[in-house]
Amino acid sequence: MSAYSIKDYRNPLQYPAREGINAWRWEFLRRNPEYQRLYEAHKDCVTPPSEVSSFGVRNLYDPRFDDAYQGFLAPSHILELPNFAWVEKWKLVPGYTTERGMHMLLRALTELQLQGDTLAVINRALPLEPQLDAIRESVAQKNKQENNRPPLGNDRRGEWTFYLRVLDGFADGASYDELAAALYPGSENAYPDFSGRKRVKKALERAVFLSQTFGTKSFVLEK
Known part of the structure; x- marks a missing residue:
């Protein structure tokens, strides 16, 4: 099964800015083709498969559900460990x-x-x-x-809605030129520079990177 789009990349109104790290994480995770495949294969199971932990979540959430991130644990939170009073109860x-x-x-x-x-x-x-x-x-x-590098060295959050649109367009089978026309209409996209096409390729590279690292709570993969 190939990846499927979440929204219509041609309509920017379907991509409002999100609030909070988990909301943005979900946007990239639910566009991760491996996560989509895992969900479709196990969506009817009572308990989630063990592989779900590799995506940084404890349960499988429907990629089409916008607010699934509300079921995520906060990135930083207070954990109350059990004490003797709890054990007695x-x-x-x-x-x-x-x-x-x-x-x-x-x-x-x-x-x-x-x-x-x-x-x-x-x-x-x-x-x-x-x-x-x-x-x-x-x-x-x-x-x-441990030679671990967090994926958000440079926070380009202002560009993330464009990244999501590129992922959706790519999943829909749109060409680089079609994506350039929809996302960057002000960029000239003609021979010899094809600047619009170059912007789309760069955005796609960054978007895929974030869906594989930031979306899954993973460190940067070493080459």
């Missing part, structure tokens, strides 16, 4: 066992460390800024040690 639940409780806890911690997520500890009774600075330094050092 869990013991009252029918069927609860210590082994089952540990399995639930380990699964939650493992899932939260997939795709670049890192758990950090902050003491709320101490000044916040020095702790955030220390976390920032530790994350940068860990990325350097």
Whole structure:
């Protein structure tokens, strides 16, 4: 199955600017052909396949659903770890066992460390800024040690709606010249420069890159 378009690339009104990282992540993820194939193959299953974690999500969401990102975990959030009081309450639940409780806890911690997520500890009774600075330094050092490069080195968010339109047009089978006419009508697209065509090719390259990295919460793939 080839990739399918999400919106009509010829209509810019179908591409409003999104708010928040997860909303933008979803726009690129749902245009990822591998994600689309996985969804179509398992959309009727009760539980999502294990491969879903490689896309930075815990469940399969319909690519045609605009607001599916609302089911995503926030990029940065407070995680309340279980304490002894929680365990005492869990013991009252029918069927609860210590082994089952540990399995639930380990699964939650493992899932939260997939795709670049890192758990950090902050003491709320101490000044916040020095702790955030220390976390920032530790994350940068860990990325350097593991040779991981985040995909958003340069934030070109102002161009992202164009990238989405290019992905949709490409999925619809539009040519570079057709895309140039729709997206960059002010750019001359004639011999010998074909500047409009060049802009589309560059936008497509960046769009595919973001759908494979930023959309899936992945680091830049090393060549």
